Amino acid sequence: MKIPRDDRRSTDSLRALQTPCLLLDEQRMDGNIARLRARLAAAGVGFRPHLKTAKSIEVARRLITGANGPAAVSTLREAEEFASAGITDLTYAVGISPCKLPRVQSIRKGGVALTVLLDSLEQAEAVAVASDPADPIPVLIELDCDGHRSGVKPGDSELLLAIARRLGPSACLRGVLTHAGESYEAESAAALRAAAENERASAVTAAQMLRAHGHACPVVSVGSTPTAHFAESYEGVTEVRAGAFVFFDLVQAGIGVCAENDIALSVLTTVIGHQREKGWTVIDAGWMALSCDRGTAGQPVDQGYGVVCDMAGRPIPGLVVVNANQEHGIVALRADARAGAPELPVGTRLRILPSHACATAAQHDRYHVIGAGGGDATAEWPRFTGW
């Protein structure tokens, strides 16, 4: 493969980095954000980006639509980190455990509008007991719209009403929330549209039932990256959540939610060896840099631990990371590859597109940002981990 002259600049810039490391293509990220924002704005629905994928103040500032949010988080650590940067309109979108309520209250006392999520009477009881009636903890009831994991069945009016009653006046029922997690298994655009409509209808139906029984229920929150990009109606929905779309990944490309060239993250790596009789090229990015995620294993095209690109970010046809140890990746052609593999001498730098952006990003403590002007990877944006 010939590298056009325009790419030489970025080649030089990236060559100075120690490998493996995480690259973020700012232009692609900005495009992904602009696309979803425009889609939701046209539909007249609110946008509450999920910050769990990025875990970065710099990325969060580009995602949020207001000065202080809104946003969703997956850990209280995220709530604390983003709140310290002024992002204070937050939903902690994982079912609350009673032992975390003192920390929730401490965060709220710092001026953070932190809403919690629950799907059981035990949790409602704990929140009601922990709540200060002068400043009740805002609560969303989680709905299980598609059997993916947590939540009350949307038609289980008895449990929904019992939770609402148990919260009582000392906590503040704000509404319902659901996540179409099964949309990641969709195999067609029609299936994605159906998943989105099911997500919407489940949430709206439950909210209407609660309202009919005297509960205000102002918030109807839905979202997943696939459904956010395929929903045809948001009637009755007040906000959409999505997170992985900011970077996208091979799993999303595999279900048709993005194109491979929308993927904004890649892992920069260096060739350290070969087993030529097997067609293997060995790189210095193993699962520690790529993550163990094998999300495309069940898709029509198994992309292994990631798609191999040249330094300019262009996929090398058919070449993937077929296996990964801690600090070794094995690059080889997919079984269905039609082209031969190029010679990649020791020292060659490559970029690996991630199977699952959330998991790959989590293995790194910073993003090396390739600016929207193209070429230079000069900025470093820190990211945090932990709970």
Add this chain to the structure above:
Amino acid sequence: MKIPRDDRRSTDSLRALQTPCLLLDEQRMDGNIARLRARLAAAGVGFRPHLKTAKSIEVARRLITGANGPAAVSTLREAEEFASAGITDLTYAVGISPCKLPRVQSIRKGGVALTVLLDSLEQAEAVAVASDPADPIPVLIELDCDGHRSGVKPGDSELLLAIARRLGPSACLRGVLTHAGESYEAESAAALRAAAENERASAVTAAQMLRAHGHACPVVSVGSTPTAHFAESYEGVTEVRAGAFVFFDLVQAGIGVCAENDIALSVLTTVIGHQREKGWTVIDAGWMALSCDRGTAGQPVDQGYGVVCDMAGRPIPGLVVVNANQEHGIVALRADARAGAPELPVGTRLRILPSHACATAAQHDRYHVIGAGGGDATAEWPRFTGW
């Protein structure tokens, strides 16, 4: 299940921790270290523990047999971190890329006896050029004893001698190194013994060939956690490397290298919900806390994302983490479970044994140490990540 009174103390101590977090059972770790040390001492062979699993100064000090090592590392970051703590006899056991040689030289100039690994003429050329003849970089040639990943075929005398010649006087050929990575796929004690003997014979044969051609080759380094525990002879071997054994995990238990109750790591988690009609208990440890590693998927007993234990660390029969999202784990009975699942109310604390200790530990920034006296998790040992 009834919790004996003796366990109540640890129950109280662990209840104060935020979940999810990583627990380290010091007594089990010490037992694992003592067992392998005694085995290798009885065989009269040297021990070079691999520090990539622990990435902790405190654990490293218990692993090493001398004041400054010896030890193996998988990244230059590990070399720098451990060297700063006085552990300076180090082998960087991943094939060297030429772009890392300036950093290797910088580390060596700080007084670290850092040895590098290679398996090609290109690397030998780069090391020879980078080496200071007054202080040549010590080199081991990597051998591929079982087709696992990197290395020269042990019988490829032509390439081995060409590498040795190319290194010449400006670098210092110290010997050969091999890793029986395929031993993780062994299905019997006999297969493990055979893998260990093949590992030994491959390394010794290559070293003898090099010596016969005038290369001193004082180091013959072998090792993997499975073979280190099953080798019957170390004749001709000078040192054994192993890393994962310090904590052990379900993959190692699955191939019979340890018992489940040797596993020294676990992830402390809290129950946050249920889908009772499916037999699901939802916990606040997803793949972010457990890792995406599914290493037992190909073993006779698939332990999912980990085995579920009570607060005292006792496995609950048949209960595993069957699925994991970023911050949610789904606990359910294995298909082959004979006992029913106990009721685990919201707020219940559980401990999850890791599928792969290296991968699970990498998701955390510290160990909460349950002291050898039992009971209290008072100490925190930091661990580092990155390259």
